[in-house]
Amino acid sequence: MSDTIAERGGPARLDAALLTLIGVMVLGGMMSYLDATIVNVGISTLGGEFDATLSTIEWVTTGYLLAVALAIPLAGWATLRFGAKRMWLIGLTVFLVGSTLSAFAWNAGSLIAFRVLQGFGGGMVDPIMLTVVAGAAGPRRVARVMGLVSVPITLGPVVGPVVGGLILENLSWQWMFLVNIPFALAAIVLAIVVLPADPPGGGRSAPIDWLGVCLLSPGFAALVYALSRAGADGFGSGGVIAGLAAGVLLLAGYVIHALRTARTPLLDLRLFRSKGFSAGVTTMFLVGGGLFSLLFLLPLYYQQVHGHSVLESGLLLAPLGLGTLIGMPVAGNLADRFGARRLVPAGAALIALGTLVFTGSGAGTSQVALTAAQLAAGFGLGLVGAPTMGSVYRTVPGDAVAGATGAVFILNQIGASLGIAVVALILQGGGAHATPTPESFGDAFRWPFAAALVVFAAGLLLPGRPRP
Numbered sequence: 001m002s003d004t005i006a007e008r009g010g011p012a013r014l015d016a017a018l019l020t021l022i023g024v025m026v027l028g029g030m031m032s033y034l035d036a037t038i039v040n041v042g043i044s045t046l047g048g049e050f051d052a053t054l055s056t057i058e059w060v061t062t063g064y065l066l067a068v069a070l071a072i073p074l075a076g077w078a079t080l081r082f083g084a085k086r087m088w089l090i091g092l093t094v095f096l097v098g099s100t101l102s103a104f105a106w107n108a109g110s111l112i113a114f115r116v117l118q119g120f121g122g123g124m125v126d127p128i129m130l131t132v133v134a135g136a137a138g139p140r141r142v143a144r145v146m147g148l149v150s151v152p153i154t155l156g157p158v159v160g161p162v163v164g165g166l167i168l169e170n171l172s173w174q175w176m177f178l179v180n181i182p183f184a185l186a187a188i189v190l191a192i193v194v195l196p197a198d199p200p201g202g203g204r205s206a207p208i209d210w211l212g213v214c215l216l217s218p219g220f221a222a223l224v225y226a227l228s229r230a231g232a233d234g235f236g237s238g239g240v241i242a243g244l245a246a247g248v249l250l251l252a253g254y255v256i257h258a259l260r261t262a263r264t265p266l267l268d269l270r271l272f273r274s275k276g277f278s279a280g281v282t283t284m285f286l287v288g289g290g291l292f293s294l295l296f297l298l299p300l301y302y303q304q305v306h307g308h309s310v311l312e313s314g315l316l317l318a319p320l321g322l323g324t325l326i327g328m329p330v331a332g333n334l335a336d337r338f339g340a341r342r343l344v345p346a347g348a349a350l351i352a353l354g355t356l357v358f359t360g361s362g363a364g365t366s367q368v369a370l371t372a373a374q375l376a377a378g379f380g381l382g383l384v385g386a387p388t389m390g391s392v393y394r395t396v397p398g399d400a401v402a403g404a405t406g407a408v409f410i411l412n413q414i415g416a417s418l419g420i421a422v423v424a425l426i427l428q429g430g431g432a433h434a435t436p437t438p439e440s441f442g443d444a445f446r447w448p449f450a451a452a453l454v455v456f457a458a459g460l461l462l463p464g465r466p467r468p
Contacts, residue, residue: 021136024194028092028187029129031180032122033156034163035099036064036416037292038176039115041164041299041314045173052108054436055228058424059112061296062224062417064119069413070217071123073266077208079128083198085191088128092188094121099180118177127409132195157291158321158378161299165314211257212266219250220414227421267407277404279461280392281411283344286455287384288412289419290351290448294320294377296420297358297448300427301441305363316367319374320381327382340387344459347383350376352452358445362438384455391462422447 039046039060047057071091078087098118105111167175226243234240258265272278295317302313331343354377357369392404426444427436436444 018136021194022133024187024190025129025133027183028088028125028191030156031095031183031187032068032125034160035118035122035180036068037061037157037160037295038164038167040296041161041310041317042168042173042176043296043300044303045168045310046108046111049173050108050111054424054428056108058228058296058420060108060115061292062228062420063112063116064122065292065413065417065420066217066221066224067116067119068123068126069220069410069417070213071120072127072409072413073213074208075124075127076131078124079131084128084132085195085198087124088132088191088195089188091121091124091128092184092191094118095125096121096181096184096188099177099184102177103174123413157295158317158324161295161317162314162321165299165309165311169309169311207264209264209266212254215250215254215257216266216410219247219254220418222247222250224417224421227418227425230425267410271404271407275461276463277392279458280340280388281407282458283384283388283455283462284392284408285411285415286451286458287381287388288415289422290355290451290455291381291419292416293419293423293444293451294355294448297423297427297441297444298374300436301358304436305361305438305441306367307363316371317374319371320378323375323378323380324382325378327379328386330379331383331386340391340462341460343383343387344462345456347380348452348456348459350380350383352380352449352456354378354380355445355449355452359442359449361442361445380452384459388459388462419447419451 043054043057043060046052046060047054050057075087075091095118098114098116098121101114102111102118105114163179164176167179222243226240226247229237229243230240254267255269258267258269272281298317298320299310299313302308302316303310308316327347331347334343354373354375357365357373361370389408392408423444426447427440429437429440
């Protein structure tokens, strides 16, 4: 019967083998997305534990995100060269080792270093998961399969602070990392059993752009470092000026390299000649910055302004995830009817309205209003993500899809790390005070509000309704 349906052009069935593969891959990939934000609710706890300022302890999150951005292009190259199953197991193992070492960190510096290792493993896992699942699904089933995979990808960062709050309410901070161990071990064992074997002898791949790797990620890392130091020392300090100068020089060097000398650049800047592609990537860059800055800000805001516990502040983020969960299927149903050019600006407007409430909020603001604002912002995020990704693929030729995917993932993660650095800088008044004040939280929420306004404008440049 299923063969008859397939012959008639109906949707191919998601068989048990494919669903099992999806479950195994999501188990491994979900950990990476959870760990991107699981420590956010414990930023104050970790700062007190290691006697570290906000500008230092924020690197527990930003270092992780930058490592993910660095690992994504390396994972794509290594998968073609050595095989998906082998690299998936290596990525999970690196993530497992980083998680274990993070639990035994003895100061802020060691914790940041181990989180970078953990992020590098997580960054290898994410693109391999999408590659394997899409390949197993085939063109007839890939849309539905990506819909299944995108739910944990989108909700993982939002659920992270809730899980972190539950852990910190009942256990020590080390368990935010130890909790990964049984799940990582299970993911490794299941992957050995379920994933198809790699071809013998490995495959062929284009040579990796090592010079691009050495210019792009360190360039963004230098900018993030400068912004984080500016929160403690001000923009006039020598370290901040040096970091900004190094970041600008490295990124300028990458632009010259990518346009003039690289045959297979790490991030193909020529794709940006397309107005639609530029708008789509800009949107995903700012969505990463806006979402992760909100997930960094909200737990701190609820703890320090409203006096909630870590568990309460984590649970109070649930409306943001709920709104996203509702918005995603709505966007999926409406994308073909209205197109990204209508859905993305509508979603951005909801994000802007939601964050605008927080810019003027304080200790006496009604929780009902804040919850409604989070629901609106989350629903808006659900309307933005999937239509934007779909429009990115429509704006590039078929042979550039892999490069376009890498560009979106890299810039989304870099946007997230830069967004956190910006809000941490604002919380400290540009170096005027080490501890956030109620007024500084209102200022910090203006960053995701401004990012939403830019997304609104960029969304108007995206492609319209797809042609039948």
